[in-house]
Amino acid sequence: xxxxxxxxxxxxxxxxxxxxxxxxxxxxxxxxxxxxxxxxxxxxxxxxxxxxxxxxxxxxxxxxxxxxxxxxxxxxxxxxxxxxxxxxxxxxxxxxxxxxxxxxxxxxxxxxxxxxxxxxxxxxxx
Numbered sequence: 001x002x003x004x005x006x007x008x009x010x011x012x013x014x015x016x017x018x019x020x021x022x023x024x025x026x027x028x029x030x031x032x033x034x035x036x037x038x039x040x041x042x043x044x045x046x047x048x049x050x051x052x053x054x055x056x057x058x059x060x061x062x063x064x065x066x067x068x069x070x071x072x073x074x075x076x077x078x079x080x081x082x083x084x085x086x087x088x089x090x091x092x093x094x095x096x097x098x099x100x101x102x103x104x105x106x107x108x109x110x111x112x113x114x115x116x117x118x119x120x121x122x123x124x125x126x
Contacts, residue, residue: 007040009033 010022021033028036059077066073072080079085 005040009037 008022008024012020012022014020019030021028021030023033023036059074062077063073065075076085079088
């Protein structure tokens with residue numbers, strides 16, 4: 001058992017729609033509760049520790065991949081959940097580097113193809 005690892009969180013909503021948040025017996029604001037949960041390693045920004053009501057149906061009807069740049073499909077949704085979306089910029093940078101190296105490689109291969117097409121030429125090194 002880890003000390004201070006057990007705690008209780010509660011939210012109440014009255015008939016007029018006003019919410020109260022509790023950490024144990026202590027009343028606090030929503031932001032204070034979010035910060036306290038973040039201290040315990042609970043990600044309140046993406047709410048991936050629970051599935052909200054109605055979310056299962058919306059997940060089941062998602063397209064496999066978003067068709068537009070900012071559109072979310074199942075792939076983008078899963079990227080957010082597991083955290084790989086934070087690596088998108090690095091992946092794009094690496095793709096650019098790979099493409100640049102591949103273009104250089106293609107140029108070098110073309111040089112060899114030119115020499116292969118003229119077998120009577122002799123390559124002299126000085």
